[in-house]
Amino acid sequence: AVYRLIVREEEIMMEERKRDDENNNITNKNVVAGRDEEIELVIPPVFDKCTSVLEAEKQIEAQDLYWEAVCEYGKIGLDEAEKLLLKSIQRNPFVGEPHVVLGQLYLGKGRYEEAEKAAEKGLILLPEWGSPW
Template sequence: MLRTIQSSNKTKKTKVLDAKEQIEARDMYWEAVSSDASKEGYLERAEERLLVCIEKNPFVGEPHVLLSQVYLGRKRFLEAEREAERGLVLLLQWGSPWDKRMSWEGWIAWVRVLLMKSSDQSWPDVSWGDLELGSCPLRLQFVRACLCFTKIRFNKKIDESVDACR
């Protein structure tokens, strides 16, 4: 598979991904996703596997999104933001998910949450801490992001609901 990637200095580079690289990237991704999160050192192992995945196949967004989540869990907020931004760009370029366990819209929504949390420099420390991710202000930001993304304009009723939750 021949893909073009744009580097930070705006020059385009091409890279041929052979089947072996794609399989290795997929396997590293799956190991990171399916490993036991309750075991000691989980985040470190997931980070290593996701970095290898990205090295083997830098053209898909989901590994960047998950790496962003790992960085948030390790309180590495700048790196989390960078990876979330890269993941979002790739997801938007593709227009369909590479990891089909979740819809493309679900990936977009989740990466926007990660961007917001990395910008806020906050992430829950306990398993149940992610319940706050469903709080009213966050849901409203999510709704606004989704509606803006799909270019649907807010009507008066939605604006009133948003104002009521502020």
């Protein structure tokens, strides 16, 4: 949300400068050297392009549920691991790893269409962060 606000403010400032230049018949006079103002700010795709906020508690819960599913699936079984992964995704849908692992789980159970959907969603999300969870 903050990044989106910064982008909006930057766009407003640049538009005002452009308008001032046009009104005064000046070409790029108000562009400040060294500020890279000609570079367009890009809104990252995470958090629905910065339109959603994830509460810290939900992030922690999602991470804990994910790790429990990954580390304990041998003890708790695949059905329980599936439930944990789905809860993790519900609490934090913006991270790719739980989707990918869920896809692997579905693949192992022969649920191929669900596996494809989950894996595809995870593979879309993974590069949006540019780093592992």
